[in-house]
Amino acid sequence: MDLSPIAEDYLKTIYHLEDENGRPVRTGDISTALDVTSPTVTSMLDSLDERELVDYTPYKGVELTDRGTETVLQLVRNHRLLETFLMEHLDYSWSAVHDEADCLEHYVSDEFTRRLATFLGEPVTDPHGDLIPDSDLKMPEKSPYTALTEYEPGDTVTVEQVPHRDPDVRDYLSRHRIGPGTQLVVDEVSSIDLVTVVPSTTETSVALPTHVARRIGARVVTK
Amino acid sequence: MDLSPIAEDYLKTIYHLEDENGRPVRTGDISTALDVTSPTVTSMLDSLDERELVDYTPYKGVELTDRGTETVLQLVRNHRLLETFLMEHLDYSWSAVHDEADCLEHYVSDEFTRRLATFLGEPVTDPHGDLIPDSDLKMPEKSPYTALTEYEPGDTVTVEQVPHRDPDVRDYLSRHRIGPGTQLVVDEVSSIDLVTVVPSTTETSVALPTHVARRIGARVVTK
DNA sequence: ATCGAGAGTTAGACTAGTCTAACTATATAT
DNA sequence: ATATATAGTTAGACTAGTCTAACTCTCGAT
Numbered sequence: 374m375d376l377s378p379i380a381e382d383y384l385k386t387i388y389h390l391e392d393e394n395g396r397p398v399r400t401g402d403i404s405t406a407l408d409v410t411s412p413t414v415t416s417m418l419d420s421l422d423e424r425e426l427v428d429y430t431p432y433k434g435v436e437l438t439d440r441g442t443e444t445v446l447q448l449v450r451n452h453r454l455l456e457t458f459l460m461e462h463l464d465y466s467w468s469a470v471h472d473e474a475d476c477l478e479h480y481v482s483d484e485f486t487r488r489l490a491t492f493l494g495e496p497v498t499d500p501h502g503d504l505i506p507d508s509d510l511k512m513p514e515k516s517p518y519t520a521l522t523e524y525e526p527g528d529t530v531t532v533e534q535v536p537h538r539d540p541d542v543r544d545y546l547s548r549h550r551i552g553p554g555t556q557l558v559v560d561e562v563s564s565i566d567l568v569t570v571v572p573s574t575t576e577t578s579v580a581l582p583t584h585v586a587r588r589i590g591a592r593v594v595t596k
Numbered sequence: 597m598d599l600s601p602i603a604e605d606y607l608k609t610i611y612h613l614e615d616e617n618g619r620p621v622r623t624g625d626i627s628t629a630l631d632v633t634s635p636t637v638t639s640m641l642d643s644l645d646e647r648e649l650v651d652y653t654p655y656k657g658v659e660l661t662d663r664g665t666e667t668v669l670q671l672v673r674n675h676r677l678l679e680t681f682l683m684e685h686l687d688y689s690w691s692a693v694h695d696e697a698d699c700l701e702h703y704v705s706d707e708f709t710r711r712l713a714t715f716l717g718e719p720v721t722d723p724h725g726d727l728i729p730d731s732d733l734k735m736p737e738k739s740p741y742t743a744l745t746e747y748e749p750g751d752t753v754t755v756e757q758v759p760h761r762d763p764d765v766r767d768y769l770s771r772h773r774i775g776p777g778t779q780l781v782v783d784e785v786s787s788i789d790l791v792t793v794v795p796s797t798t799e800t801s802v803a804l805p806t807h808v809a810r811r812i813g814a815r816v817v818t819k
Numbered sequence: 820a821t822c823g824a825g826a827g828t829t830a831g832a833c834t835a836g837t838c839t840a841a842c843t844a845t846a847t848a849t
Numbered sequence: 850a851t852a853t854a855t856a857g858t859t860a861g862a863c864t865a866g867t868c869t870a871a872c873t874c875t876c877g878a879t
Contacts, residue, residue, distance in 0.1 A: 379836070400857055413837055415858055420835090432844060432857060463711040473708055480703050485696055488686040602866070623827055636867055638828055643865090655827060655874055 374424065378479035381448060382407065383417050384426060387437055388445040389538065397434030446510040447486075451478040453499035454489050460500040461493070467500055468547040471537055500553055502534025502590055518590025521568055522583060524559045525596070529573075531556050534590030542585055549579045556594060597647070601702035604671055605630065606640050607649060610660055611668040612761065620657030669733040670709075674701040676722035677712050683723040684716070690723055691770035694760050723776055725757025725813050741813025744791055745806060747782045748819070752796075754779050757813030765808055772802045779817060 386406045390398045400418070404411045415431075422429040426441035437445065455474040459465040465473070481489075487508060490496070497513045498504055504513050518533045532555040537543045546552065550572055560569040560578055568586035571578050581589070609629045613621045623641070627634045638654075645652040649664035660668065678697040682688040688696070704712075710731060713719070720736045721727055727736050741756045755778040760766045769775065773795050783792040783801055791809035794801050804812070 377835075401855095409836090410838060411857060412839085412859080417836080459708075463708070463715055465711070473705055476703050477700065480699050482696055485682075485686070488688070492686055600865080624825095632866090633868060634827060635829080635869085640866080 376426075376444065380417065380421060380426075381444065381479055383414075383421060384437065384441050384445050385448055387427060387435060388442070388449075391436060398436065399434050403435075443510055446506045446512075447483070448478050450506040450508075450510065451481050451486050453503055453505040454486055454493060454496070455481070456501070457493050457496055457499045457505075458489060466547070467535070467552050468537065468543050470500075471543070501537050502553060516590060518592060521559070521570070521581070521586040521589040521591055522562065524562070524591070524593070526559055526561055528559045528596050529556065529594040530559065530591035531594055532589060532591050534588075536585065536588040542588075545585075546589075549577075550575050551579065551589075557591075599649075599667065603640065603644060603649075604667065604702055606637075606644060607660065607664050607668050608671055610650065610658060611665070611672075614659060621659065622657050626658075666733055669729045669735075670706070671701050673729040673731075673733065674704050674709050676726055676728040677709055677716060677719070678704070679724070680716050680719055680722045680728075681712060689770070690758070690775050691760065691766050693723075694766070724760050725776060741815060744782065744793070744804070744809040744812040744814055745785065747785070747814070747816070749782055749784055751782045751819050752779065752817040753782065753814035754817055755812060755814050757811075759808065759811040769808075769812075772800075773798050774802065774812075780814075 383403065386403055387398050390402050390406065394402065400411050400414045403414045403418075407414075418427065418429040418435055421427045421441070422435075425438055426444060427435050427437055429435040452474045455477050456470040459470040459473060460467060490508065496505055498516065502516060502518060504516060506512050516534060521530070524530060532551060532553060535543075535546055535552060537546075551557065551570070556573040557570045558573070560571050562568050566583040568581045568583060569578055570581065570586075606626065609626055610621050613625050613629065617625065623634050623637045626641075627637045630637075641650065641652040641658055644650045644664070645658075648661055649667060650658050650660055652658040675697045678700050679693040682693040682696060683690060713731065719728055725741060727738070729735050744753070747753060755774060755776060758766075758769055758774070758776060760769075774780065774793075778795050778797065780793045780795040783794050785791050789806040791804045791806060792801055793804065
């Protein structure tokens with residue numbers, strides 16, 4: 374089939390919203406995420422449903438079919454391999470790679486991706502700690518990282534996985550020198566939706582809302 | 597300015613036709629090259645003229661303005677650096693790189709291209725022997741290769757530059773094992789628009805129409 | 820000098836993706 | 850149980866890039 378980059382973006386958005394929100398994906402979620410109006414979303418959902426890439430029930434919500442998921446996984450594979458290349462060989466920072474990869478993922482051929490994977494040594498995770506689907510589009514075993522919210526005050530951990538798709542979150546973390554490889558001490562896990570950490574590089578306390586801390590994966594250094 | 601990949605393709609086509617035909621570029625040339633109808637070309641030329649990327653005189657022809665040329669040179673730089681990367685690091689064959697680069701050239705950022713050039717060691721020619729514009733979009737000194745048509749029967753030469761944008765020409769050369777680096781003996785330069793050569797790898801005589809031989813650049817080995 | 824073949828343009832229609840305005844369904848609070 | 854705020858859909862319009870059909874210009878042959 375012949376899918377436009379725009380249609381691919383809708384599928385990707387549905388995929389990530391399914392993952393992040395854990396509830397049925399609604400028209401409004403997509404229109405917010407893609408910054409288009411809701412009628413635009415409705416008409417695209419009609420067309421994707423027509424092509425059996427999503428199951429769309431008007432007024433209820435939408436989810437990806439197996440075919441839709443397959444399409445997205447190829448894009449995710451392209452994206453994460455591109456990010457790996459950009460960081461490891463073109464010296465991009467972790468916070469800068471997303472936008473470039475987000476564009477190119479739609480245009481590289483499957484052949485390109487296969488060869489790039491070989492060039493990179495068939496990596497299983499990208500530099501943000503996210504898993505890279507293999508050439509059969511199977512996800513590797515789930516990442517062994519533990520969310521920052523699961524640690525206790527005083528634990529020292531190394532950041533292995535950072536959320537980076539949301540520019541605001543990405544820039545906040547980047548500005549406070551929290552990225553892949555950062556070592557930090559958990560300072561406080563408050564009950565008012567806040568986790569406070571102290572990166573060893575800056576020694577300055579950084580506050581993180583729970584919804585961000587929950588998406589930061591880390592490996593324990595000392596308890 | 598915000599130029600669509602499609603508009604960019606028209607500019608590129610005009611650039612290459614100016615170079616190849618040496619006469620004013622006409623609507624029909626473009627419609628043949630891009631495989632669209634002539635009214636489509638007319639309307640795009642109106643729009644490009646509007647944006648001062650070309651000078652278009654109805655019924656007469658079209659040529660690039662300085663702004664149009666600059667746009668194209670950035671694309672040419674993107675394209676040739678991408679081809680270099682594909683061949684040198686992803687192990688593509690010289691005859692396979694064009695299509696991938698032709699697509700990606702529209703989507704890589706200037707930042708990407710700058711970093712890729714650094715990664716590749718700031719090359720001045722691509723693997724087809726074509727010149728790569730520098731970061732200020734200046735073309736390096738003209739290539740020192742001599743067209744195959746300029747040699748005498750008996751000369752032994754190494755191929756340094758091959759035409760590869762036309763799929764038919766490219767596939768013909770590739771099928772007869774003539775590519776960058778091929779060593780061959782010029783057998784006959786006939787007056788009926790034909791050059792015959794014998795690649796040292798195959799020892800089989802290959803006939804080339806003049807319009808192809810003229811675009812093959814070579815360096816002499818023995819006279 | 821003129822005529823006609825062929826190249827080129829104008830007119831009008833179609834698609835995908837977008838919008839705004841108007842209308843409808845859902846679901847929550849009473 | 851119902852009203853109403855909010856989310857969602859339908860209707861209709863617009864743009865870029867494409868097409869076909871119809872018309873017009875150019876230039877070389879006479």
